[in-house]
Amino acid sequence: MRKIKIGLAGNPNVGKSTIFNSLTHSNQHTGNWAGKTVDNKVGIMKNDHDHFYIYDLPGTYSLLPHSEEERIARDFLVFEQYDLTIVVCDASSLLRNLNLVLQLKEINRDLMVCLNLIDEAEKKNIVVDVKRLEELLDVPVVTCCAHSHRSIMALKRAICDQVMHADKKQHEKKVTISYPPFLETAIAKIEDCLERFNLDIDKRWLALNILREDALIIDQVNDILKTDIMTDELQRVLSDIKMELLKEDVLISEIDDLIVNSINDMANHIYEECVHVGKHSLKERYLDKILTSKIWGIPIMLLFLAIIFLITIKISNYPSEWLFSLFSHLEIILKECLVDLKIPSIIIDMLINGVYKVTTWVISVMLPPMMIFFPLFTLLEDFGYLPRIAFNLDGIFHRCSSCGKQALTMSMGFGCNCVGITGARIIDSKRERLIAILTNSFIPCNGKFPTIIAIITMFFVGLNNNFKSLLLSTGILLLIVLLGILMTFLVSKILSKTLLAGYPSSFVLELTPFRRPRIVKTIITSVFDRTLFVLFRAITVAIPAGFFIWILANVNVGDMSLLNHLVNFFEPFGHWFGVDGVIIVSFLLGFPANEIIMPIMLMCYLNSGTLVDYNSLLELKTLLIDNGWTILTAISVVILFVLHYPCSTACLTIKKETDSWYYTLLACIIPTCLGLLICLVLNLLFGSMF
Amino acid sequence: MKNLSLKDIYIDEDAYVLKIATNSDIKRRLLDIGLSKNTLVTPLFDSVSGGIRAYKIRNSLIAIRDDDAEKIIVRRGL
The missing domain is CATH 3.40.50.300 (P-loop containing nucleotide triphosphate hydrolases)
Structure with missing residues (x-):
């Protein structure tokens, strides 16, 4: 083997x-x-x-x-x-x-x-x-x-x-790229100097890169060999070569062109010998003309987004309910088992009402929309639409001095901000990559959607279950997403003028050919993929969070639980922004995962020691109104949902990608301040009306 | 005579690359995607939001910002 x-x-x-x-x-x-x-x-x-x-x-x-x-x-x-x-x-x-x-x-x-x-x-x-x-x-x-x-x-x-x-084959080079004669002489001279080093790397290639003065490659080779290959002898040879090149009227900076031209010439030669192109069909161009058209480009983009939202909203309720009822049945069985095992009741309470409730909540709320949204989005992606979005929006990103590819990472953010943040690696310029990372959380991810949709349905659309209200919720959700996109542009622009000042760098964007997505395969793969993702997240994030929240709600200091102390502490702060202490505390405790913010809120309002399940939206609405919610509160909460610090996982991803706590902190501060600012202004303007 | 850049070429008009008149990072990138001397380039369509155009280069569709296209010196194809 x-x-x-x-x-x-x-x-x-x-x-x-x-x-x-x-x-x-x-x-x-x-x-x-x-x-x-x-x-x-x-x-x-x-x-x-x-x-x-x-x-x-x-x-x-x-x-x-x-x-x-x-x-x-x-x-x-x-x-x-x-x-x-x-x-x-x-x-x-x-x-x-x-x-x-x-x-x-x-x-x-x-x-x-x-x-x-x-x-x-x-x-x-x-x-x-x-x-x-x-x-x-x-x-x-x-x-x-x-x-x-x-x-x-x-x-x-x-x-x-x-x-x-x-094993048997010798490394003999029958095909090599031939460079202009004076380059070949130079390469040979450098190769001679490298003779005494025992290298696994091809010497001709290394010589070429030494000639190109590629410091990265030289450093890496030095690292491997634990010695400096740039010997005095080599330095002398190099300066001789430079003199000779000058005589030929060639600058070192032009060597790259010569190399690439030689490679391209050879590629051309091979291509012409081997490839025969017949008459080319133009179907693709018509599709592109529509998708990137001046009139239809943007409307089509919004339509695609709206259709995906519509389907997600419509369908995801059912599996959510199934999961909830499945988990509540399991809860009873689990509880009986634990009692039979003679485990102390306080521990049972902690395990069931703390850990189990939070974990299953995250799974039931998060999994269905993700399982519907993701495959749909993936189909669009497989079809080749994402680069067209980037193409359509590039002008705006350009004016914000950032990269058009940011549209790609932004789109990935809908699924999960972590994916968007990691994806920012496709952006070449470090400055623009940081902008893309810092603004990624403005796009509401899958974990935020269910709660935003619930609030929209309760406060803005009404609880009639008909097609008209479905369309209305989709429309409002679209507006909220557009707010996020607008903020992305705004903050990108501000960052480009201040902390990350600079000019837009150059880039090329490939508009990849359209491909027919393989629907069944895509759906199966992404459902599987998402399920694993959510389960992993439930284990790593929700379980510890559940434990922590249970302690806060069940440990009393004086006559109140720690949680209530917290709520009271933040109450006056919340009033400034048109919300209350409960909402602020829920957002703080919801740091591990956005999808547990709403349940924590309910837990506080009901003063119960565990997460509370809402059986119907009507019940929930009554509860919220009884606790002083107005339309303005609902708007503020939605705004805070879109504009607050990224969840713990996203923060860790930012730390990993930027390798800096400063940028991670910045990624938290910027959206939070923006969200609070908007809420403050709204409250000052309209607060007295409600 | 003023140099003709890729930006000046009309949609659907053929052009051949003469040289890339910059030494910045983009040069290498443009060469990598195949924009070497004498390569055929045809602009196909503009973006809604402006500032970028899609070109047909060696059988692929590639978008380049006008700021960069300005640095690609071409001659009109016949």
């Missing part, structure tokens, strides 16, 4: 993750936009003899990285020990993909090309001569259509063959 390590590389959005899933039977989330995978993922593929560890690398255009996720891929490909790289190419845009293939050839490790999406290319009348491509690249080429079982099996066989025969 051997352990074989394989890297899966390629341009963004060529289907690496899909191939990875098929090879390793994983359920890695895939999407139709450039930058879906931002981290190395590893999975295992087995055959009779060996274990293949397959690494799904973030998409990269070249080995000279621009962004964080590209650097991750580059580090793996150049410096890691592995047995084989499979470079996945999109058969319909092979020309661009060849760029990376040729660069990978240069680092001279075992390589295999997987020509993916061959079916899509055929539809576009693009024919690739695989035999010729193999000859010209001197690398095995396998065609593949990742959704077909047969071609995945063929790919598996090819990988096994390749790895089996790798």
